Structure formats: C-alpha cells, structure tokens
Amino acid sequence: MRKIGVKEINDIATGAALLGAGGGGDPYIGRLIAINAVRECGDVTLLSPDDVPDDAFIVPIAMMGAPTVLCEKAINGGEYRVLAEMVETYFNRKIYAFMPIEAGGVNSMLPIAAAARLGLPLVDADGMGRAFPELQMVTFTIGGMKATPMALTDEKGNSCIFNTITNKWTEELARSVTMSCGGSVSVCLYTMSGKDMKKYAVRDIVTRSERLGGALRMIKDSSQDDTENSFLEITEGFKLFKGKIIDVKREVRGAFNFGKVVLEGTGEYKKHSAYVEFQNENLSAVIDGKIMATVPDLICLVDSNTYTPVPTDALKYGKRVLVVGLKCFERWRTDEGLKLVGPRYFGLETDYIPLEKRVKA
Amino acid sequence: MKYRLGIDVGGTNTDAVIIDEDLNVIAQIKVLTTQDVYTGIMNAVRSVVSSSNINRRDITMAMLGTTQCTNAIVERKNLVPVGILRIGAPATTGIQPMTDWPDDLKKVAYKSTVVKGGYEYDGKDLNPLDEDACRAFFEDIRGHVDSVAISGVFSTLRNEQEVRAGEIAREILGDDVHVSLSSEIGSMGLIERENATILNAALNKVAKAFTEGFARSLKEEGLENVSLYLSQNDGTLMSIEEARRYPVLTIACGPTNSIRGASYLTKVSNAIIVDVGGTTTDVGALQNGFPRESGVAVTIGGVRTNFRMPDVVSIGLGGGSIVRLKDDGSVTVGPDSVGYRITQEALVFGGNTLTATDIAVRLGLADIGDKSLVENISKETALKALNVIKSHVEDAIDSMKLSSNDVTVILAGGGSVIIPSDLKGASEVIVPQYSGCANAIGSAISKVSGYYEKLVSYDEIPREQAIKLATNEAILEAARSGARMDSVEIVEIEDVPLQYYPGNMVRIRIKAAGDLA
Numbered sequence: 001m002r003k004i005g006v007k008e009i010n011d012i013a014t015g016a017a018l019l020g021a022g023g024g025g026d027p028y029i030g031r032l033i034a035i036n037a038v039r040e041c042g043d044v045t046l047l048s049p050d051d052v053p054d055d056a057f058i059v060p061i062a063m064m065g066a067p068t069v070l071c072e073k074a075i076n077g078g079e080y081r082v083l084a085e086m087v088e089t090y091f092n093r094k095i096y097a098f099m100p101i102e103a104g105g106v107n108s109m110l111p112i113a114a115a116a117r118l119g120l121p122l123v124d125a126d127g128m129g130r131a132f133p134e135l136q137m138v139t140f141t142i143g144g145m146k147a148t149p150m151a152l153t154d155e156k157g158n159s160c161i162f163n164t165i166t167n168k169w170t171e172e173l174a175r176s177v178t179m180s181c182g183g184s185v186s187v188c189l190y191t192m193s194g195k196d197m198k199k200y201a202v203r204d205i206v207t208r209s210e211r212l213g214g215a216l217r218m219i220k221d222s223s224q225d226d227t228e229n230s231f232l233e234i235t236e237g238f239k240l241f242k243g244k245i246i247d248v249k250r251e252v253r254g255a256f257n258f259g260k261v262v263l264e265g266t267g268e269y270k271k272h273s274a275y276v277e278f279q280n281e282n283l284s285a286v287i288d289g290k291i292m293a294t295v296p297d298l299i300c301l302v303d304s305n306t307y308t309p310v311p312t313d314a315l316k317y318g319k320r321v322l323v324v325g326l327k328c329f330e331r332w333r334t335d336e337g338l339k340l341v342g343p344r345y346f347g348l349e350t351d352y353i354p355l356e357k358r359v360k361a
Numbered sequence: 362m363k364y365r366l367g368i369d370v371g372g373t374n375t376d377a378v379i380i381d382e383d384l385n386v387i388a389q390i391k392v393l394t395t396q397d398v399y400t401g402i403m404n405a406v407r408s409v410v411s412s413s414n415i416n417r418r419d420i421t422m423a424m425l426g427t428t429q430c431t432n433a434i435v436e437r438k439n440l441v442p443v444g445i446l447r448i449g450a451p452a453t454t455g456i457q458p459m460t461d462w463p464d465d466l467k468k469v470a471y472k473s474t475v476v477k478g479g480y481e482y483d484g485k486d487l488n489p490l491d492e493d494a495c496r497a498f499f500e501d502i503r504g505h506v507d508s509v510a511i512s513g514v515f516s517t518l519r520n521e522q523e524v525r526a527g528e529i530a531r532e533i534l535g536d537d538v539h540v541s542l543s544s545e546i547g548s549m550g551l552i553e554r555e556n557a558t559i560l561n562a563a564l565n566k567v568a569k570a571f572t573e574g575f576a577r578s579l580k581e582e583g584l585e586n587v588s589l590y591l592s593q594n595d596g597t598l599m600s601i602e603e604a605r606r607y608p609v610l611t612i613a614c615g616p617t618n619s620i621r622g623a624s625y626l627t628k629v630s631n632a633i634i635v636d637v638g639g640t641t642t643d644v645g646a647l648q649n650g651f652p653r654e655s656g657v658a659v660t661i662g663g664v665r666t667n668f669r670m671p672d673v674v675s676i677g678l679g680g681g682s683i684v685r686l687k688d689d690g691s692v693t694v695g696p697d698s699v700g701y702r703i704t705q706e707a708l709v710f711g712g713n714t715l716t717a718t719d720i721a722v723r724l725g726l727a728d729i730g731d732k733s734l735v736e737n738i739s740k741e742t743a744l745k746a747l748n749v750i751k752s753h754v755e756d757a758i759d760s761m762k763l764s765s766n767d768v769t770v771i772l773a774g775g776g777s778v779i780i781p782s783d784l785k786g787a788s789e790v791i792v793p794q795y796s797g798c799a800n801a802i803g804s805a806i807s808k809v810s811g812y813y814e815k816l817v818s819y820d821e822i823p824r825e826q827a828i829k830l831a832t833n834e835a836i837l838e839a840a841r842s843g844a845r846m847d848s849v850e851i852v853e854i855e856d857v858p859l860q861y862y863p864g865n866m867v868r869i870r871i872k873a874a875g876d877l878a
Contacts, residue, residue, distance in 0.1 A: 032456045032552065069482050071550045073514050077455035113455065155452040182481040246765050318760040
C-alpha cells in the first residue's frame with residue numbers, strides 16, 4: 001500500500017503511453033484530469049492485488065468515445081460519483097476500490113481521478129497490461145466475465161446501465177449513446193469480486209507504468225552516452241529495429257484506424273528495412289520480410305533520441321524511431337488468450353510465436 | 362518612387378532593409394540587437410536610411426518583426442494580471458484553468474471561473490451561456506484587471522457565446538478593457554487554446570509598449586509618412602491595432618519572415634529553407650509561398666499551446682558553434698556557441714575558440730576576418746568538422762520533408778557560409794543574394810490578409826455559391842486591411858460540417874492575402 005500524487009501521476013502517464021503500444025490516447029488530457037483530482041481531493045492509495053479481500057467489490061473505470069472530443073470537452077469531475085452511486089445501488093454493494101481497464105495515455109489516468117474524488121483506493125492491476133482496440137479484449141473475458149452490467153454517464157448527468165446479451169451489443173448500444181451524449185462519456189464495466197480480480201487481472205501495472213515513466217524521465221535528464229542500453233534494460237525490451245519513417249499508409253475502417261508504417265534502417269540497421277502494421281495499436285513488426293513480433297506482445301515505437309512514445313496517430317515521414325518489443329502478460333499467451341487477441345484474430349497470417357523466440361531465431 | 366522599410370529584431374542581430382515599389386533591395390544593414398531593443402532599431406534605421414541615399418519622406422511603409430512577446434513570456438517580464446472566463450460547465454470543470462502552468466507564470470491569473478455554456482462536437486448547445494454568471498465574475502474583477510481571456514468548449518466550431526461574453530466584459534469593465542477570445546487565437550483542444558488566449562491577454566502591456574515604441578523610434582528618425590505594420594507568424598502583416606489585440610500571433614515570426622524572404626529572393630515557392638544564425642539553425646518548409654504550419658502542440662515558456670505556428674525544427678548549429686576535437690580523433694560541432702561574442706572569440710577575429718566560421722574560412726568557403734589565423738588547423742580536422750555540420754543539416758532537412766523525393770534547399774541567414782552546397786536529399790542548393798537578411802526582407806514584402814467566417818446552411822445556399830460569396834467577403838476584408846485588389850489571392854478555404862445540426866449546416870472559413878497597395 002502506498003500513495004500516488006502529482007509526481008507519480010506524471011510518471012505513470014508517460015509509462016502508460018509506452019505500454020499503449022501505439023494506441024491508448026494522448027496522455028496530456030488524462031494527466032491533467034488526474035492531477036486536478038488529487039490536488040482537490042488528496043493523494044490516492046494504491047493497493048497491491050494481494051491486499052484486496054476475496055469478497056471485495058472492484059469497479060474498473062474508463063472513458064468511451066473519441067479522445068479528440070475529450071480534449072475539447074473535458075469531464076466535469078462529478079461523473080465518478082454518479083457511476084459509483086449507480087453501481088452501488090444496482091448491486092446493492094459498497095465499492096471497495098477502483099481499477100483501470102487498460103494501460104494507455106487516457107484510461108490509465110481516469111481511474112486515478114475517480115479514486116481521488118471518491119476517497120477510495122486504486123488497485124494496482126488492469127485487464128490488458130497494454131491497450132487493445134475492442135471491448136472484449138480483456139483478461140476478464142478469459143475468466144468468463146462479462147462487460148455488463150455496464151454503467152455510463154456524461155458530464156451533464158445523463159446516465160444509464162446496460163444489460164446486453166453479447167459484448168458486440170454492448171459496443172453497438174454504448175456507441176450510439178456515446179454519440180448522442182456528445183462523443184465522450186465515462187463508464188464502469190467488468191465489475192468483479194476481489195477473488196476474480198486476483199485470478200485474472202494483470203498485476204502491478206500501475207507500478208510498472210510508473211517505473212517506466214520514471215526511467216524515461218531520468219534518461220531524458222541524464223547526460224550519459226549510452227542511453228539506448230539503459231532504456232532497453234529498464235523496459236526489459238527487445239530491440240527490433242532502428243530507423244527513419246519513410247512512408248505511412250492510413251485507412252479508417254469502422255471505428256478503427258488501420259495502417260502501415262515503413263522504416264528505412266539507420267546505424268547498425270543501415271541497408272535493412274522494416275514495417276509495422278497497426279489497428280489503433282501496433283499489430284506486427286516485420287524486419288527484412290521476416291516477422292519479428294506480433295500481438296499480443298507489445299510493439300512500441302519511441303523517438304530514437306528522447307525515447308518518448310510515438311503513438312500511431314503521430315507517425316510521420318522523417319521521424320527517427322526505435323522499435324522495441326515488450327513481452328505481453330503471460331495469460332495472453334494461452335490458447336484462450338490468443339483466441340481473443342492473437343495474430344489471427346487481427347487478420348495476420350501467422351501463428352503466435354513469443355517475441356523472445358522470434359528474436360533468438 | 363516610394364519605399365518600404367523592413368526590420369527584424371533577433372536575439373543577436375537587428376536587420377533592416379529598404380526595398381522599392383518593385384520590391385528591389387536598395388540597402389541592407391545588420392547591427393547588434395541592444396538590451397532596450399529601440400536603440401538597436403534606431404541604429405539600424407539610421408544607417409540603412411543613410412546608406413540608401415533616399416529621402417526619408419519617400420518611405421511610406423515600415424514592417425517590424427520582433428521576438429519581444431516570446432522574450433516576455435520566457436523571461437516572465439511585464440506580463441499583466443488576467444481575468445480568465447471559461448464557458449463550458451458542467452463540462453471541463455475536471456480540469457481547472459492553468460493546471461499545468463509553471464508556478465511563476467501562474468501568477469498572471471488574477472482570478473478564473475468556469476460558467477455554464479459551450480457547444481457539442483456537432484454544433485448543438487451544450488448549454489446556453491450563463492450571462493448572469495459572466496456579469497458576476499466581471500463585477501468581481503472590476504478594478505483589478507485590464508485584460509480578460511475568454512474561452513469556450515467547441516468555440517472553434519461556433520463562437521457566438523464567446524463573442525457575447527466579450528460584450529458583457531466591455532459593458533462592465535469599460536470599452537478600454539482588453540478582451541482575448543480563444544476562437545480568434547487557437548485551434549481544437551480547449552486547454553491548449555485557453556492557454557494561448559491567457560498568454561495573449563497577459564501580453565497586453567508588452568504589445569502596447571512595442572507598438573508605441575516602434576512608432577516613436579521611427580518618428581524620431583524623421584520617418585513621418587510611414588504606415589506601420591507588425592509581422593505575424595503566418596507570413597502576413599498586422600496593423601498596429603491588430604497587433605495590440607493579438608500580440609501572441611507575433612511569436613515565431615522570425616523564422617516565418619526568413620522563409621518568406623528566401624522565397625521572394627529565389628522566386629521559388631516550394632522548398633526547404635535553412636536559416637543559419639549565430640547559435641541555432643532553423644529549418645522550415647515553404648509551401649505555396651507560405652510557411653508550412655505545425656500540426657503539433659507548441660510549448661512556450663513551459664505552457665502548452667496550439668495556435669498556428671510555422672513548422673520549424675531548430676538545431677544547435679550556427680556560425681559561432683564551438684568545434685571540439687575529441688581524444689578518439691572525432692570532431693563535434695555545437696550545440697554550444699560563442700554567440701554574439703564571435704567577433705572577439707573566433708580564431709579568425711584573433712580569439713581563442715575554434716568555431717564553425719573558422720572551419721569555413723580554413724576551407725575557403727568564406728572570407729571573414731584574418732584567414733592567416735586559421736592556417737594551422739589541419740585540413741583533415743577541418744573536413745571532419747565540415748562533415749559533422751553537413752550531416753546535422755542533412756538530418757534536419759530530411760525530418761522536414763514530406764516524402765523521400767529530393768527537394769530544393771535555400772540557404773539563408775548570416776551563418777549560412779558554414780554550410781556546404783552538396784547536401785544529400787537536395788535537388789539543388791540555392792544561396793540567393795542578400796540571403797543574410799532574408800528575415801528583414803521577408804518582413805518588408807509581407808502581404809496583408811483578410812478573414813471571413815460564417816455558418817451557412819448548404820440546404821439554403823448550395824456549397825459552390827456559398828463558398829464564392831464567402832470568398833468575395835474575404836477578398837474585401839483583405840482590401841480593407843490595405844491590400845491591392847488585383848493582387849489578392851485565396852490562401853485557405855475550409856468548410857467544416859456541423860453534423861446533426863438542422864439544414865446541412867457548415868462553418869466556412871476563408872483566408873485571403875494580397876500585396877499592400
């Protein structure tokens with residue numbers, strides 16, 4: 001058990017943006033929302049999953065809709081109380097703690113704001129250990145849990161609870177309500193017991209984000225020469241490629257941004273080429289025609305000088321990046337996990353081979 | 362013959378040029394920038410006028426590009442207290458104004474509030490404007506501030522509520538109060554736009570000082586027939602009155618002026634411009650005669666903003682960059698520089714520091730100072746340094762390109778002698794005459810612009826017709842700002858649909874620019 005304040009929030013936001021693996025939104029607005037909440041209501045207590053009783057009622061918090069709308073029309077701050085009262089009444093149970101659902105610039109931050117504003121603790125765990133584009137892509141689905149009953153509210157105070165027959169219906173209904181409410185809403189979903197959380201959640205993700213963010217900050221401030229090795233050491237990352245972006249292809253299909261970024265090697269990768277495919281988040285990294293990493297492992301592009309994460313919407317010609325692979329949460333590598341988020345689900349013509357094996361081969 | 366005077370005040374040098382009606386350069390001068398700025402301007406004006414042998418009364422226009430707003434924000438000097446009103450409750454209260462501002466700059470806020478109002482992404486009302494709350498806030502700050510910053514949710518889509526709040530501010534605080542509206546300053550992204558608006562309001566006194574000081578110094582130099590203009594960062598000019606209202610738009614006008622000046626001197630309208638100063642090199646992109654705008658948030662003095670800025674990368678390389686030999690035989694150039702002390706410290710001037718300029722002289726690329734003082738540098742070392750310079754510039758050029766095709770590169774600025782002309786990625790490298798003062802020339806040849814913006818229903822007026830009507834209005838607006846009618850061109854056409862708004866509603870925004878009559 002420990003406290004999270006402004007300094008920790010800044011590091012968590014940066015680290016979570018890296019774990020967003022190209023997606024998860026701009027950490028700027030999420031960070032401001034979290035900072036405001038702790039300044040107004042005090043620091044947040046972070047609980048290790050093991051500190052949570054089995055019968056505790058745990059509630060994940062997230063935003064739904066377009067991050068660009070959130071950047072213009074930020075939250076009121078009262079949404080989390082509305083959501084909490086709704087689910088407490090619905091389930092007739094007191095919330096024990098909040099938790100994040102994904103690591104990413106925006107959704108890593110909002111649960112911190114919720115915890116601060118309600119004076120409740122935050123659990124150091126989430127449902128992805130990274131960012132993914134679809135609602136059912138959480139470890140809780142492996143445990144047979146459902147997204148609904150899901151509570152939703154806008155900044156004006158409109159709210160509802162969804163009970164749906166499939167996650168596809170949840171997406172469908174939530175999306176139209178979100179648009180009617182003005183494009184950005186706050187939700188809680190996958191409410192669960194402490195026991196299920198401990199069994200299925202990705203543990204220590206907040207701490208991991210903070211450690212990564214802190215390391216990035218220190219590397220930026222330091223004047224040491226070999227920053228790249230320190231970066232790789234701290235992130236436990238596999239260096240996949242280093243190069244310059246020479247082309248970015250994009251296409252919007254449905255609610256997703258698909259695309260491919262092509263890289264030309266620099267330094268020790270000179271005369272080599274690579275590309276990374278993405279669907280909101282990065283899906284695969286192919287070096288000289290050979291697949292070096294795929295989902296669910298994390299493929300992160302960072303600025304080759306500052307190591308600042310480069311999200312898929314900021315990819316542009318001429319930018320120099322380092323492509324790093326990070327191992328995903330162990331449970332994603334099981335058959336059940338790969339059915340949900342494996343390469344074939346995303347339309348890639350390959351079986352999943354763990355990152356560390358592909359790199360070694 | 363009538364003449365115009367272009368002035369650019371940089372950190373190290375103040376440049377001035379005189380050009381005639383046909384835009385030929387008649388005279389140019391470079392003097393050191395002074396602490397009080399005005400002495401430097403007066404020195405420059407005095408020498409450029411006397412070297413041109415023209416009658417002072419024939420100078421009818423004077424254009425000034427200045428870094429004073431940037432300096433005021435970075436140094437936190439002469440900023441005034443601001444009353445901050447945000448329209449958007451119940452949305453946005455989760456992020457209070459100035460949340461991430463540095464503490465020493467936060468002090469410019471006298472008081473802030475968030476009132477009910479704002480719009481949704483589709484143009485619907487989020488809430489009607491709470492006029493009573495606006496009144497109460499302005500009553501509360503009356504007597505304490507002369508400057509107000511107003512921002513509203515989705516005001517870039519619809520600004521009626523901001524405009525109304527501004528009227529209320531004037532009713533209560535008097536007609537002399539300065540009102541900054543976010544819809545006139547920034548783009549999408551409320552917090553960054555609000556930040557830019559607050560900075561603009563805080564610059565009220567600085568704007569008054571530099572506009573008045575500029576007018577005074579020209580008058581004292583006997584230039585009595587001149588109309589005065591200020592350069593803004595999109596490559597067009599503002600009148601003194603506009604500069605008083607939107608001082609923040611002068612930020613980064615220096616690189617913009619260099620880009621425009623280089624375009625004028627070479628008659629090229631698409632290129633990469635490499636502007637080499639004493640300490641830094643700015644690399645920018647010229648697109649259809651104007652600087653390409655940056656698409657990302659820009660941080661000024663520790664505050665994140667999103668108003669239009671030229672897309673420029675700055676690298677620590679200039680004429681005064683310090684050159685070092687390392688033990689392993691490699692050579693580094695910059696990022697530190699001897700700056701304005703170059704005339705004492707560089708080897709060619711009898712100093713003790715090896716600079717990029719010394720390398721250029723040693724290799725015969727430039728003839729500056731006493732070249733016998735650099736004969737001792739080995740040719741091998743000099744070539745190594747030149748290669749380092751070359752690869753720094755090539756990387757910067759490459760990062761500004763939009764594709765891997767080779768582009769035209771134009772070298773400008775006093776330090777451009779240190780750059781070799783065989784650059785990778787360049788289809789040609791042009792070093793125009795007068796390239797040393799491209800910035801002042803850019804200021805002098807700037808155009809004036811006119812904006813027109815309106816909500817239109819395409820159901821009532823078909824798109825083509827609506828855009829044509831709006832275009833005419835923008836051209837008239839440019840003419841009202843002083844542009845010659847036959848020279849006015851449309852620079853930007855934008856129509857943004859307001860979804861879910863009845864009648865196929867769009868917001869049309871047109872920008873026209875033309876030469877001064």
